Amino acid sequence: MPDVLTHLMVGISVALLVRRDDNRPQQMLIILGALLIDIERPITWLLELTDFGWIELTSASHSILGAVILSYFAAACIHLEDTELRNRAILIFIGCLSHLILDLVMYPWPEIGLYLLYPLKIPFSFNLLWPDFPYYPLFGVVTLTLALIARRIVIYRTRADS
Numbered sequence: 001m002p003d004v005l006t007h008l009m010v011g012i013s014v015a016l017l018v019r020r021d022d023n024r025p026q027q028m029l030i031i032l033g034a035l036l037i038d039i040e041r042p043i044t045w046l047l048e049l050t051d052f053g054w055i056e057l058t059s060a061s062h063s064i065l066g067a068v069i070l071s072y073f074a075a076a077c078i079h080l081e082d083t084e085l086r087n088r089a090i091l092i093f094i095g096c097l098s099h100l101i102l103d104l105v106m107y108p109w110p111e112i113g114l115y116l117l118y119p120l121k122i123p124f125s126f127n128l129l130w131p132d133f134p135y136y137p138l139f140g141v142v143t144l145t146l147a148l149i150a151r152r153i154v155i156y157r158t159r160a161d162s
Helices: 002-018 024-049 055-061 064-077 085-104 137-161
Strands: none
Touching: 002 024, 002 085, 002 137, 024 055, 024 064, 024 085, 055 064, 064 085
């Protein structure tokens, strides 16, 4: 749970910084992307119940290729009148990238890492901490606080220049 909460807070932070025009639907696409990478978890749990465990699904979804595919399919399922499919996919992909970058600092799987270049089995990880540590959401809180401060500074400067 600390892992999902942290991804949510970092996704909100990225949405606030990337979409500063208060376009809420587009901000929600970035937040969706930050959580979308872990969509494989319920699928993997169901497959394990049927004794059909498929570890490659986790590796594939936590890669750049998986992020691109998931972003495109999610963008195709969502319709926003003022946003084209390509732009929706890009916004979701930005959220997915925030998820992958955050996963690089933790031990996603013991002694392995993320296969960012999947299907090439080259592991990437900084191996700094476990996502279940109780203080892990503090990274999200700090990121969200800094994003809110940066956003307030931009708003203040914009008003001062007007």
